[in-house]
Amino acid sequence: MAKVADQYLLVHPWKIIEAGFHADRSRVSESLFSLANEHQGVRGFFDESYSGESLAGVYLNGIYEERFNEAMAYKGISNRLCFMVNTVNWLYTRLELDGETLDLAKSRFSNFRRELDFRSGELRREFVWETKSGRKLHLVFLRLLSMETRELAYQQIYMTPLNFSGKVTLTLGLDFSMPHRMFEENFWDCPRRAAGAILGMSKNIHHRVFAGMRVDAEAEQMPVEAEKFVGGRLEVDLVEGQETTVSKIVIVHSDRDPQQGLDTAWERGMSQLRTSQKTYIEVLEQNRMYWDNFWAKSDITIDGDPETQQGIRFCIFQMQQTYRGVIAGANIGAKGLTGEAYNGNAFWDTETYCLPFYLFSNPLAAKSLIDFRYRTLPQALARAKDLDCEGACYPVATIDGTESCTLWQHASLQFQPTTAVAYALWHCMNVTGDTDFLKAEGAQMLIEICRFLASRGQWSATGKFGYYAVMGPDEFQMMVNNNAYTNYMAKRTFEFTLQTLAGMDLEKLGCSAAELEEWQRIATAMIIPYDPETGLYEQHEGFFNLPHIDVDAIPAEDFPLYHHWSYDRIYRNDMIKQPDVLMFMFLYNHSFSLEEKRANYDYYEPRCIHESSLSPSVHSILASELGRHQEACDFFRFATRIDLDNYNRNTGEGIHTTSIAAAWMNIVYGFGGMRSDGELLSFHPSIPAHWSGYSFQVFYRGAIIRMEVSQTEAVVRVVEGKPVRIKIGGRETEIGQQGTSVPVKNREFTG
């Protein structure tokens, strides 16, 4: 894991700050300075446009387009790619002074500074532009997405001439002509336009996006219109030394329903624009209150490590921006709303990495994520049919519930998305104690998932049950038999389903006793490759016989391997990309002894190259449990700053949103030693040697629990709500506002 930080932002507990423009990191900054409010995501691109390296992107949750690959002549291979499509640039601005147009790739400028504040969600950028004629204009660009009224957004421009008085020309607009950069193609038609309002309709899927704006400026506005653009041209009189403000209030509405008339979409947007009268300052104040409230409940503090403090707050801020359970039917793309990589598709990362964050900070959002899988059950049923199976197979990658992964070797062979849904149902129920959803929608989902798992698996000649031709979470072992993760998770899924259905009215559920018996037989007969002598789970049948490769001997320049190694070469040795056996040992942590975890960690970790950005945190969490505290810190090192320091050199494509969730887990499950798979929530806190202390809070059974850890002790108490029972340091106890404390000994967990 020879990853090297590329740190160029200033360290600050509540902000990211770029002092002086770093043109060579322009795309990275665009990702980092992204704003979002779940409804929309706006990359930190320059309002006035930038002719250098840039990916100007504005993405709306659930607004996507489709693209068909050349179809393969085989059944069950999806050739339809859905992608979150670039939409409307409502920040469109052109600035002319003395016949020169502002463009930081070409113009002379100084005193550049850009700040994103996690306590308000305000993005501020300022600099002094000096024209060829020597005029100096101090400019401040502000932008804001309302956290209260999600369609509402603001742009604010302050202009102060430093050495002249005179006219500046501004063009402000709403621009649907941006290309979707992944395919260098624009996907919008604009069937309606008026002064300051425009309706876009996406070309293939006919999603609609309304954008409307009102500009507040002391200047005459001349309307400007083009096929996919509406806006206005302003001549603004500037006076030396005086600040002039231009404000733009914007409404961005989206609608996926193709049945909805254009009139309706138009009228709804126009009406909201008319009634939105709050000023920038008022909405900024609302946002501040929103974030204050949020941080009060979900902050993680780290004392003695300002970089990590900044890093983890950046992570939490981005998670909350991206998703908070406001929009029904939304999910979390691998890059959130910050870029086009992974096409805005959601993966099993949602259930496995993101869900815990929400479960312990915003249980309603967690429920909404599970609800996404319930809403898309019909698509999962159809997908299983495509695969000649029964029941429901959840997609590897999706926006709308259909399979959007066009690589058959993943889409047809990976079933961790399906078992992850069952796991999520179990995990939520286990943490919240709430069985209402489980006994209704949950039962339906579990039945269909079991039907899939029963029909996709096969009985061996010796009367055992297993999964053949699968790929586990470790994507470096492509098409194997009886992957331990797949089989183990399936076994647990069957068992949980049987337990859930016990006593329920099977007939009403459309399910037979014979089916349940078969599932019981399958669960009992499930092959789990395991060597009792060594305590090692074999990642799949034959894994132990694979040729060994020393992953540390692979030259750094060979990474990422997908780009430098011939495709098949990756798949024919005992190197793994990410945790597989260790993954199920993390998920069902209580089901394995410390000795088993140690044996398997010692065997698999040295074989893992952590090519998935999700891998190090899981290893860090287990290393903490095993008392390998230095190792835990090493794996953690870049968890919170994977994007801020661009460790993978691809932050320019967007934020690693789901890895950011893993960073949260790394602190809470790793150092905090929290486990949520037992009967009670439990903690075994440890602390990195260079931290003086840290704290986090988790929602649990109606209470908010606060954990404060110093180098000597950990204090846990309820800060809101009723007392709850938990386990700490292996001891079961009820805690209230008084709380309890345990000494922090950096040692192995014991129970």
Add this chain to the structure above:
Amino acid sequence: MAKVADQYLLVHPWKIIEAGFHADRSRVSESLFSLANEHQGVRGFFDESYSGESLAGVYLNGIYEERFNEAMAYKGISNRLCFMVNTVNWLYTRLELDGETLDLAKSRFSNFRRELDFRSGELRREFVWETKSGRKLHLVFLRLLSMETRELAYQQIYMTPLNFSGKVTLTLGLDFSMPHRMFEENFWDCPRRAAGAILGMSKNIHHRVFAGMRVDAEAEQMPVEAEKFVGGRLEVDLVEGQETTVSKIVIVHSDRDPQQGLDTAWERGMSQLRTSQKTYIEVLEQNRMYWDNFWAKSDITIDGDPETQQGIRFCIFQMQQTYRGVIAGANIGAKGLTGEAYNGNAFWDTETYCLPFYLFSNPLAAKSLIDFRYRTLPQALARAKDLDCEGACYPVATIDGTESCTLWQHASLQFQPTTAVAYALWHCMNVTGDTDFLKAEGAQMLIEICRFLASRGQWSATGKFGYYAVMGPDEFQMMVNNNAYTNYMAKRTFEFTLQTLAGMDLEKLGCSAAELEEWQRIATAMIIPYDPETGLYEQHEGFFNLPHIDVDAIPAEDFPLYHHWSYDRIYRNDMIKQPDVLMFMFLYNHSFSLEEKRANYDYYEPRCIHESSLSPSVHSILASELGRHQEACDFFRFATRIDLDNYNRNTGEGIHTTSIAAAWMNIVYGFGGMRSDGELLSFHPSIPAHWSGYSFQVFYRGAIIRMEVSQTEAVVRVVEGKPVRIKIGGRETEIGQQGTSVPVKNREFTG
């Protein structure tokens, strides 16, 4: 193997005959009535065009185009497809009478008869056309490709009015506007045109095809020209009861060299057209002599089974038409020159199935096939590099030596094309005794092949050597470890190479002693999955543990499985598509005991669904050896008539050229019991119960050996050349013109 004959042609020992037009089999007939002379292949489409189901195709050996699939972002995955492209329709004819244009899909006609004569290569078609006005015109269309002058072709039309005298209008031409039907696209530009001559240049690759014609008819000819067409319009006076002839002599030249000037291509074609003065009848006579001579040496006679007699002659005729070693650098496409399926690409079928036919009927052609692999060694070296390997990796599918298989799971995982080249070198040497090529070009090829095999394989933790993530010949087990076929063939390749290089000047060969030592170590340490208790070779590691599927229980409507089963479903049980273990037991027949062959046949045959058209013949050959004579006959049943009776229902796409070669092997190796992998050629003849006798001839060490088998005895003798030593019925003997005889006992081989 529930395959059902669809027999509609008349049975004749030397012809295929269609009496009465079978419109529902129009494409099948087009394939069956194909003509070829290695240089070009012409499907049996109607000269006058046909608006019904038709694939009008004229293909030239080595003239191809390319097409790029959407590139995958992974190394070593080829996205360039080469395909033998449809070229020029030199048979273009339009016939008008009484304002009506002849089209057998619409016109009234009777007495349709079509014949292809294996003794001349003449295709004759006749019928009586009756116009709406009641005029009856008897028409005969003849076509012929010269076997002596390969660019030369003829069309001959006889017209006899039965109840009128009057004018008929004929348009004859050379048409480059035909679509390549697989992609519904035309790939030609025509930079030169003149009266009766046209030069085509293919759009991407710039291959050139010259077509020139001279029409001989008693009529005035008006030139007709279009962008991709030249021709002439003839008004011909017909007299009731009298036959009028229109003849067209055609030259079709091809050139792949993009450096060659258009002038050169044009002049060469024009000059050959000028100097070609032979009449149709003269060339027909030449062809008759050619084929008489061929049949005298390579005929197979079968007494008492006229359908099989017709079938095997059809097979041999098609093989010889397609390839006879005349054009340097040519190979044999899976459909020969008879259709667009498989894109005209050659596979390992060439070395494994076709080569024996040529080796024993036309050794020079066999050498040319091997020479193809020598010529394309540079491409194989480049392909190995793409796969991060050393040495030479031969392509799965190719026209020009580059990999044209765009499915990575085949192109990156299948190595039987590479070991087949080494096998071919060994097999040719073993049969001919000739080591000149082997010690020169052959040694170079073997060294590079071994380098590839050494670099692609891996050492296991236990010090054994094997191949991981491979697909063997059985394409229903996709990505497995230590496929027995791959490993066994690699081991033999290393051993043969070491034996070949022994005593040679290594330095001159650019090869080191250390390399040879490494190859020896690899050969010795090669993993060959084998169970000594049962004598079973395990097709790959873990095969014996796969879930079992009863292949006989698969519903007939599920076939072909690739179309009806989800892709991954095919790959997760112990069903196999074609012989894998049995394949190497056939190729190195002497290396395995009868008991081993019986054990493995009994195990693998019931698991095989024979979805490859090559599969039944190999099983038939082994069944004969094991004394399973009824089973041998059952598998053989459709070998010779796979296309004539359209058993796979896809003959419309083209002839199964390589399966046709397997039909030849099925008789010679199967019933004749010939083995060519021993020190001497050996025979163990048997005979199907319903045949009264059969005979075949093989070239061997400068002699032609004739084998005549009756129900009681087999007589083998030399009919041309010096006496040779062979083994017959287990006994070594020298045979001359007198020959020797053995009793035919339908029993197992014994040695």
